[in-house]
Amino acid sequence: MKNLGQSRDVFYVSDGTAITCETLGHVVLGQFSVTAREKTFPFVESDHKVDELIREINQSYERNGVKPLVFFSIVVPHIRTKLLASCAHCYDVLESVVAQVKGDLNMEPKPQLQRSHSVAKDSDKYFDRIAAIEYTLAHDDGVSLKNIDQADIILLGVSRSGKTPTSLYMAMQFGLRVVNYPFIDDDIKRLRLLPEFEIHRHKLFGLTIDPERLTEIRENRLAGSDYASTEQCLQELASVESLFRREAIPYINTSSLSVEEISTRVLERAGLKRRLF
Amino acid sequence: MKNLGQSRDVFYVSDGTAITCETLGHVVLGQFSVTAREKTFPFVESDHKVDELIREINQSYERNGVKPLVFFSIVVPHIRTKLLASCAHCYDVLESVVAQVKGDLNMEPKPQLQRSHSVAKDSDKYFDRIAAIEYTLAHDDGVSLKNIDQADIILLGVSRSGKTPTSLYMAMQFGLRVVNYPFIDDDIKRLRLLPEFEIHRHKLFGLTIDPERLTEIRENRLAGSDYASTEQCLQELASVESLFRREAIPYINTSSLSVEEISTRVLERAGLKRRLF
Structure with a gap:
C-alpha cells in the first residue's frame, strides 16, 4: 500500500x-x-x-x-x-x-497459455535450480563448510545483515550456490578470516548495514537484549567493516535495499554470471 | 535458450x-x-x-x-x-x-530511480518477509512441527515432489509461513495422517508427481538406487495419492510446472491470501 x-x-x-x-x-x-x-x-x-x-x-x-x-x-x-x-x-x-x-x-507471435515464466521449466535447468537451493540450504548460517569449493560465492556479515534471504534468493532466482557465514561473538573479539576461506578469497563478499537499522532489526527479534543494543551493533559493525577493508573483501550496505536489490548488486559487483534466467 | x-x-x-x-x-x-x-x-x-x-x-x-x-x-x-x-x-x-x-x-507520473521492486522494502513488510523465511526454514522437510499453529499452509508429499523449493518460494514471494512434511519409508508402508496434523486439516495441501518424472529426479540424485526405482516411485505415489483422496486433502501434480506455477496454484487452490506484494 x-x-x-x-x-x-x-x-x-x-x-x-x-x-x-x-x-x-x-x-x-x-x-x-x-x-x-x-x-x-x-x-x-x-x-x-x-x-x-x-x-x-x-x-x-x-x-x-x-x-x-x-x-x-x-x-x-x-x-x-x-x-x-x-x-x-x-x-x-x-x-x-x-x-x-x-x-x-518480421515474425508472427504465437501467444501461448502459461509460457509466462520459463524459470527452470526444462529439465536441466530444473536440476540446476534445485541443486543450487539444496546447496545453499546446507551452507546457510555457517552450518557447514563442506564442499565450499563448489560455492559460487561466500557471503560474510554480522547476524541480521541479510545473508540468509539474499543467499536463498540468489539460489532460487539465479541458480547460484551460496555459502553464508555469520561473524559471531568469538569472531568479533578477535576478528580474522577463517583459514578455510583463504583459498576461496576471490569468492568472499561482505554484507554490512547501518547500526540504527541493525538495532531495529535485532530489537524486532530480541527486544531489550544486549544483542540488539546500539553499543553491541556499533562494535560488531566496526570490527567487521574494518576486516572487510583490511582483507580487501568487497562489501555493500544493505540498509535501504530489498532482497532483490541486494542480490542483484552482489551479482554485479562480484562479476558473477547467473546460471538461470 | x-x-x-x-x-x-x-x-x-x-x-x-x-x-x-x-x-x-x-x-x-x-x-x-x-x-x-x-x-x-x-x-x-x-x-x-x-x-x-x-x-x-x-x-x-x-x-x-x-x-x-x-x-x-x-x-x-x-x-x-x-x-x-x-x-x-x-x-x-x-x-x-x-x-x-x-x-x-489524469496524473503526471514521477519516474524515480530504483523504485522498481517494492517487495518488502518498507520495514513492516521486511519483517514479515524475514519471519516467513525463517519459519519456513525451521519447518522444512519435517525437521520440526513446533508452532505449526502459526503455519499458513502445510505441504505434504513424497521425497522430491517439489516441497522445499515451493515452500521457500511461497515464503519469499508471498510472505507465507510454510511447513513441509515428507512421507518416508515407514509412513509409506502404513500410511496415515500424523495426529499432529488432525486439528490443522484445513491447512494440509498435497504435492504429487508422475512416476516417470519422480524416477528421473531421483536418478539425478541417487542413480541406480532402490529409492529411484520405478517400482518404489510407483508404490509411494499410489499410497500417497490414495491418502490424499481418502482424507480429502487437495493436491496438485507438479510434473510439468515451474516452482512459480506450483506456488501460485497452491495459493489459489488453498484460497490463501498473500501477505506481500
Missing part, C-alpha cells in the same frame, strides 16, 4: 501465474501517487473465472465510484474481450512490446 | 535491478521463435556504464549482422537517449502502460 493521493482497487489478471502482471503493475504504480488495494487473479482461463472476476471489478466500481485498474495478460480472445468490456481501466502489459518485436523481427 | 528459428543477443537493461525487464522480456520472447543469448545490465545509471553497454551492443551487431534486442527501463533522459541511439532494437517495457495510466488517472 502506498499512502499518498488517490486510492484504487488494482487487479493483476492472467491466464498464467500473473507474476509478470504483478511485477510490471507494481513498477508502473510506483510512478503515481496512488494507494493501491491489490489482488491477483491467476489462471483466468475459463468463462466461470472471468465472470467471477468481472463481478468483483463491477462491485469495486459501484463501491468506490472510480474504475479499478487491471493489469492483465490474457491469450484466449473471448476471455480477453469479456474483460475489456468490464468497468475497469485495463492495461495489457505485453501488447505494445509484442507488437514492436513483431515488426522488428 | 530457446532452440528454434532466429538467434539473437538479448540485453535486459535498467537503472534498477532489471528484474522487471527480464520478467517481461522473457514472456515476450516466449511468443517468438527466437534463440536468445541473454545478458542483464542492472544499475545503468552513469555515462560510464551506458557507454560500456553500447560498446557491447555495437559489437554484437557487428559480430552477428543483426541488431540485438534490448528490453529496457531507464529514467535519466540523457542515458536513455544514448541507449536509443545504439545499434539495437530497444523496447521500453513501461512506456506504453505508463502513458495509458497517466491518461486514465
Whole structure:
C-alpha cells in the first residue's frame, strides 16, 4: 500500500501465474501517487473465472465510484474481450512490446497459455535450480563448510545483515550456490578470516548495514537484549567493516535495499554470471 | 535458450535491478521463435556504464549482422537517449502502460530511480518477509512441527515432489509461513495422517508427481538406487495419492510446472491470501 493521493482497487489478471502482471503493475504504480488495494487473479482461463472476476471489478466500481485498474495478460480472445468490456481501466502489459518485436523481427507471435515464466521449466535447468537451493540450504548460517569449493560465492556479515534471504534468493532466482557465514561473538573479539576461506578469497563478499537499522532489526527479534543494543551493533559493525577493508573483501550496505536489490548488486559487483534466467 | 528459428543477443537493461525487464522480456520472447543469448545490465545509471553497454551492443551487431534486442527501463533522459541511439532494437517495457495510466488517472507520473521492486522494502513488510523465511526454514522437510499453529499452509508429499523449493518460494514471494512434511519409508508402508496434523486439516495441501518424472529426479540424485526405482516411485505415489483422496486433502501434480506455477496454484487452490506484494 502506498499512502499518498488517490486510492484504487488494482487487479493483476492472467491466464498464467500473473507474476509478470504483478511485477510490471507494481513498477508502473510506483510512478503515481496512488494507494493501491491489490489482488491477483491467476489462471483466468475459463468463462466461470472471468465472470467471477468481472463481478468483483463491477462491485469495486459501484463501491468506490472510480474504475479499478487491471493489469492483465490474457491469450484466449473471448476471455480477453469479456474483460475489456468490464468497468475497469485495463492495461495489457505485453501488447505494445509484442507488437514492436513483431515488426522488428518480421515474425508472427504465437501467444501461448502459461509460457509466462520459463524459470527452470526444462529439465536441466530444473536440476540446476534445485541443486543450487539444496546447496545453499546446507551452507546457510555457517552450518557447514563442506564442499565450499563448489560455492559460487561466500557471503560474510554480522547476524541480521541479510545473508540468509539474499543467499536463498540468489539460489532460487539465479541458480547460484551460496555459502553464508555469520561473524559471531568469538569472531568479533578477535576478528580474522577463517583459514578455510583463504583459498576461496576471490569468492568472499561482505554484507554490512547501518547500526540504527541493525538495532531495529535485532530489537524486532530480541527486544531489550544486549544483542540488539546500539553499543553491541556499533562494535560488531566496526570490527567487521574494518576486516572487510583490511582483507580487501568487497562489501555493500544493505540498509535501504530489498532482497532483490541486494542480490542483484552482489551479482554485479562480484562479476558473477547467473546460471538461470 | 530457446532452440528454434532466429538467434539473437538479448540485453535486459535498467537503472534498477532489471528484474522487471527480464520478467517481461522473457514472456515476450516466449511468443517468438527466437534463440536468445541473454545478458542483464542492472544499475545503468552513469555515462560510464551506458557507454560500456553500447560498446557491447555495437559489437554484437557487428559480430552477428543483426541488431540485438534490448528490453529496457531507464529514467535519466540523457542515458536513455544514448541507449536509443545504439545499434539495437530497444523496447521500453513501461512506456506504453505508463502513458495509458497517466491518461486514465489524469496524473503526471514521477519516474524515480530504483523504485522498481517494492517487495518488502518498507520495514513492516521486511519483517514479515524475514519471519516467513525463517519459519519456513525451521519447518522444512519435517525437521520440526513446533508452532505449526502459526503455519499458513502445510505441504505434504513424497521425497522430491517439489516441497522445499515451493515452500521457500511461497515464503519469499508471498510472505507465507510454510511447513513441509515428507512421507518416508515407514509412513509409506502404513500410511496415515500424523495426529499432529488432525486439528490443522484445513491447512494440509498435497504435492504429487508422475512416476516417470519422480524416477528421473531421483536418478539425478541417487542413480541406480532402490529409492529411484520405478517400482518404489510407483508404490509411494499410489499410497500417497490414495491418502490424499481418502482424507480429502487437495493436491496438485507438479510434473510439468515451474516452482512459480506450483506456488501460485497452491495459493489459489488453498484460497490463501498473500501477505506481500
